[in-house]
Structures are given as structure tokens and as C-alpha cells.
Amino acid sequence: MSEPTTAPTPENNEHMLPEATTLAVLLILFFAIGILALASIMMGRPEAEGAAADAAVAHGPAEFESILGEDFTLGLDTASKERGHFAVPPPPFSKGIYPCSECHGDLEPDDTRRKLEDEHQEIKLEHGGEERWCLDCHDFKNRDKLRLANGTLIPFEESYRLCGQCHGDKYRDWRAGVHGKRTGYWNGAKRYLLCAHCHSPHSPKFKPLHPLPPPIKPQYIRK
Amino acid sequence: MSMTPDLPCSGSCAGGGVAPPPPGADADLPAGVSRREFVEASAKMLAAVALVSGCDTNVEEFLQKNFRELTPEELRQVVARLEKKYSEAAGKPVTVTTTPPLPNTLFGYGLDLSRCVGCRRCAYACARENNTSRSPQIQWIRVLELDKEKGVDLTHANAYYNPETVPQEDKFYMPVACHQCAKPPCVKVCPVKATWQEPDGIVVIDYNWCIGCRCCMAACPYGARRFNWGEPDLPAAEVNPHTHYLGNRPRMKGVVEKCTFCIQRVREGRYPACVEICPVGARKFGNLLDPESEIRVIMRQKRVFVLKEEIGTEPKFFYFYAT
Numbered sequence: 146m147s148e149p150t151t152a153p154t155p156e157n158n159e160h161m162l163p164e165a166t167t168l169a170v171l172l173i174l175f176f177a178i179g180i181l182a183l184a185s186i187m188m189g190r191p192e193a194e195g196a197a198a199d200a201a202v203a204h205g206p207a208e209f210e211s212i213l214g215e216d217f218t219l220g221l222d223t224a225s226k227e228r229g230h231f232a233v234p235p236p237p238f239s240k241g242i243y244p245c246s247e248c249h250g251d252l253e254p255d256d257t258r259r260k261l262e263d264e265h266q267e268i269k270l271e272h273g274g275e276e277r278w279c280l281d282c283h284d285f286k287n288r289d290k291l292r293l294a295n296g297t298l299i300p301f302e303e304s305y306r307l308c309g310q311c312h313g314d315k316y317r318d319w320r321a322g323v324h325g326k327r328t329g330y331w332n333g334a335k336r337y338l339l340c341a342h343c344h345s346p347h348s349p350k351f352k353p354l355h356p357l358p359p360p361i362k363p364q365y366i367r368k
Numbered sequence: 369m370s371m372t373p374d375l376p377c378s379g380s381c382a383g384g385g386v387a388p389p390p391p392g393a394d395a396d397l398p399a400g401v402s403r404r405e406f407v408e409a410s411a412k413m414l415a416a417v418a419l420v421s422g423c424d425t426n427v428e429e430f431l432q433k434n435f436r437e438l439t440p441e442e443l444r445q446v447v448a449r450l451e452k453k454y455s456e457a458a459g460k461p462v463t464v465t466t467t468p469p470l471p472n473t474l475f476g477y478g479l480d481l482s483r484c485v486g487c488r489r490c491a492y493a494c495a496r497e498n499n500t501s502r503s504p505q506i507q508w509i510r511v512l513e514l515d516k517e518k519g520v521d522l523t524h525a526n527a528y529y530n531p532e533t534v535p536q537e538d539k540f541y542m543p544v545a546c547h548q549c550a551k552p553p554c555v556k557v558c559p560v561k562a563t564w565q566e567p568d569g570i571v572v573i574d575y576n577w578c579i580g581c582r583c584c585m586a587a588c589p590y591g592a593r594r595f596n597w598g599e600p601d602l603p604a605a606e607v608n609p610h611t612h613y614l615g616n617r618p619r620m621k622g623v624v625e626k627c628t629f630c631i632q633r634v635r636e637g638r639y640p641a642c643v644e645i646c647p648v649g650a651r652k653f654g655n656l657l658d659p660e661s662e663i664r665v666i667m668r669q670k671r672v673f674v675l676k677e678e679i680g681t682e683p684k685f686f687y688f689y690a691t
């Protein structure tokens with residue numbers, strides 16, 4: 146942006162202010178300076194042309210929604226100012242799979258370790274190696290419950306207790322709000338997530354993500 | 369500003385229209401015109417110029433005082449004026465709050481370097497929440513990609529990484545935004561006191577007072593401040609209508625801006641937007657004065673460090689390793 150080069154009129158030199166100088170002249174002086182100052186404020190940079198099209202695409206929030214998908218907001222209403230009670234979202238069951246007793250109720254339970262061939266073949270157990278299998282966590286008789294090592298049956302809503310049996314350090318951090326994600330109010334009601342919301346219990350390693358686009362390099366920033 | 373040598377201009381006129389009349393000028397004024405009346409008349413004249421020339425800087429805006437010097441009544445008027453202006457531009461009601469700091473509150477932020485996967489969702493959620501310009505693009509959060517082998521060595525940082533998936537095996541990621549220093553160099557250098565630290569520790573900017581000199585950007589050791597080089601372009605449909613005067617209200621060309629820990633949210637008790645969006649829960653936030661807060665638990669139990677500790681800025685942004 147170029148500074149105004151037009152100099153103020155000669156009248157603006159203070160040594161040229163004799164008795165004859167009137168208020169009007171002073172006002173003209175201020176008027177002129179004012180115009181110059183305002184002109185410089187208003188003068189935009191000239192339109193940039195020929196910006197490198199590929200790199201100059203700004204990724205706005207409209208696109209952000211679609212890149213982001215719904216999974217990460219977990220139904221969060223970011224505009225809400227309500228200070229209500231936040232429930233833990235329900236356990237992330239596969240669609241139509243719960244209650245398990247709907248099928249298992251009529252089946253004769255079988256506790257021999259085996260590869261599942263008739264149902265649940267899509268489950269690939271990638272959790273703790275070969276020695277892990279279904280009935281380490283699912284109860285043998287009541288499939289609608291999970292089972293702790295000491296025999297206690299717990300609902301799926303309390304699955305963190307099951308995870309905490311082995312992952313004690315993470316469990317402790319999660320309860321303190323250090324591990325995992327909390328949303329809501331730093332000084333009030335918070336919404337917690339279950340371990341299973343981020344880590345599939347059958348394959349708990351966090352899956353890689355596609356990163357959102359890098360920022361635009363300064364040399365491509367154009368208006 | 370270059371002055372043509374044959375037209376010397378003494379100091380009193382170089383400063384522009386708001387300079388008081390030169391000493392002794394009173395004597396030259398017509399009888400009955402006091403100095404005060406003269407200054408007022410000149411100011412009105414300037415304002416009239418602004419109106420005639422179609423500049424959208426209006427009279428009140430031009431004469432507005434620093435945020436901290438506004439009386440409650442003046443503040444009310446300023447807010448009303450801004451809300452009207454922003455609502456008209458956005459085509460929907462935009463509120464400008466001036467929520468004061470909460471008592472016994474000093475905000476602190478934690479970022480778990482052993483969790484962050486470098487997905488940049490925080491940077492985009494921040495832009496949406498804080499009404500930053502989409503073009504020219506302004507983002508307050510920079511996510512740096514660093515080599516695991518070299519550790520926290522910023523000379524090898526890459527902000528423009530773009531692999532198919534993150535995290536990459538041999539890399540880790542370090543998001544950087546304003547560290548809300550307890551001893552902020554940016555505040556020290558600002559020649560007009562347009563930026564200052566609030567009692568809850570947030571370093572804020574009065575955009576209407578900022579003269580755009582960018583001294584603060586030079587002073588910031590974390591590269592956290594951004595400048596509006598062009599007229600900010602923020603599509604009306606994407607305007608977040610819930611704003612704070614010292615935070616995410618729409619900005620204008622020629623002013624500096626930066627992260628405020630989402631002042632419009634945190635002063636109402638909510639978590640910042642980046643905390644809420646992070647898919648891995650790497651971001652933690654809370655009150656440093658509350659021993660039971662998440663951030664204090666982290667400071668007690670985890671390995672914590674601040675960036676460039678040796679320069680004595682005392683950031684309230686703590687990087688840590690949960691595992």
C-alpha cells in the first residue's frame with residue numbers, strides 16, 4: 146500500500162500562521178489531512194490476479210463438516226448454551242445386535258475355544274494375542290452382560306470396569322479426566338465417553354485418520 | 369511516509385488529523401472560540417469526512433476509547449453498535465458479549481503429545497468457532513510435524529505435512545497456538561496498549577484499538593499472532609453468532625488476532641472448541657487455581673514441559689506425556 150504522496154497544502158506549516166489565519170483555514174487544513182488519512186485507510190491492496198489455483202483453496206467449515214463426518218462430534222451441539230446433565234452416550238453396539246439374548250437365548254452355550262464360523266465372523270480379535278477369546282469378557286450364560294475376572298456381571302454401560310482390570314493406569318487417568326475426552330463444562334457437567342467409543346474392544350488400536358488439509362502457504366495467500 | 373523535502377512539515381502536523389493544534393494556536397483563534405470547541409469542531413469535521421467519503425468507519429467507531437477505559441454506558445453503546453453492524457452483515461442476530469473474568473480463575477491448557485495424531489481437526493474447529501477469515505486464510509492453531517528421532521526440535525518442524533493417513537510411524541505432532549504467557553512479550557511491546565492480560569490469564573486484543581503495527585507479532589516467540597492482511601472473508605452462513613468483544617467477534621482488515629482459549633466459551637464455563645473436537649482427547653483445559661482440576665492433576669502426575677521455558681515467558685499452555 147503506497148502512502149499518499151500529495152503533500153498537504155503550504156498553509157499547514159505552522160510558521161505560516163499569521164494573525165490573518167482564521168478558523169476556516171485551520172479547518173480546511175484538518176479537512177485535507179483527514180482526507181489523506183482516510184484515503185490511506187480505505188485504499189485496499191490492488192486485486193491480486195493469477196493466484197496459483199490449486200494451493201489457494203481455502204477449506205471452510207462447510208467442507209469441514211463433510212470431511213469430519215459425524216463420528217467425532219458424537220451428537221455434540223456446539224451451539225447449545227444449556228448447562229444440563231450430560232449422559233454418557235450408549236455403548237456403541239453394532240446395529241441390531243443387542244440384546245444378545247435374542248439369538249443366544251435359544252442356543253446351547255458352548256465353551257470350547259474355536260474359530261466362529263456361523264456368526265460374528267466379521268469380528269477379528271486383535272486384542273492381546275492368541276490367548277484372548279470371547280468368554281474372557283462376555284458371560285457364558287448371560288450374553289447381555291459382561292463378566293469381570295472375579296465373576297461379577299456388569300452391564301455394557303459399565304464396560305470401563307472390565308477394561309480397567311488390565312489397563313489400570315489408563316482407567317485411573319480416565320477417571321481423573323486425563324485419558325480420553327470430556328466435553329461440556331470445565332467447571333460443571335461433563336460428558337464422558339466409554340473406552341469402547343474410541344477403541345473397538347475387539348481391535349482397540351486407534352485407527353489412523355486422514356488429516357484435514359494443510360494451511361495455505363503464505364506465498365499462495367491472495368485476496 | 370516520505371515527505372517531499374521542499375515542503376517541510378513540522379512534527380505537530382505529521383501525526384494526522386487528531387493532533388492538537390500547535391502551541392500558541394489559541395492566540396490565533398477568533399475570539400469566543402475556546403481550544404476545546406476548536407478540537408471538537410475539528411473532530412466532527414473529520415467524522416463528516418469519513419461519512420462523505422463512504423468509509424464504513426463511522427463517527428463513534430472513529431472516536432471510540434480503549435475497551436478498558438469505556439464507562440459501562442459507553443460499553444453498552446459500543447456493543448449495541450457492533451451487534452447491529454455484525455447482524456446486518458451476517459443476516460442473522462449476532463450477539464457480542466463482554467462477560468468478565470470469573471473470580472478465582474486462572475486458565476491453563478494441557479496438550480498430550482503422546483496422544484495427538486496430527487489430524488488438524490482442532491485447527492478447523494477453531495476457525496469455525498472463532499470467525500477467522502477463510503480467505504485470506506487465517507488459522508490460530510498450527511500443527512507441527514516433528515521427527516520422533518529428533519524430539520522437540522522446532523528447526524525440523526513441518527506444518528504442511530499431508531500424508532494419506534496420520535499418525536505416521538516415525539513422526540509426532542505438536543499443535544501450537546497462543547500460550548497465554550504470564551509474562552507476555554506481546555503485551556510489553558504494544559505501543560498503544562491494544563493488547564493486555566486479563567485477570568483470568570487470557571491475553572486479549574481490542575481490535576478497535578489495534579493500529580496494525582505488528583510489533584506484537586515480532587515479539588511473540590511462538591508465532592501465535594495473525595494479521596488481517598486483507599479484508600477478512602467470512603461467508604455469512606458460517607458466522608458463529610455467539611461472540612465476545614475481546615474474542616471471536618468479526619475482525620477487520622489491518623488488525624492482529626490470536627487464540628483466546630475461546631474466551632466466549634470458557635468464561636461461561638464451557639470447554640474451548642479444540643478440546644471438544646479433538647478425536648483422541650489430547651487436549652485438556654481447566655482452572656489452575658483448582659487443585660482438583662484436570663490440568664492440575666496432569667501437572668502433578670505427568671511429565672510436563674512448556675515451550676521455550678528458558679526465555680521466561682511463563683506460558684500457561686503445558687505440553688505433557690500421559691504415557
Ligand code: SF4
Pocket residue numbers: 483484485486487488489490491511541543645646647648649650651
Ligand atoms: S484434533 Fe487432537 S489429535 Fe487432531 S491435531 Fe488437534 S490435538 Fe492433535
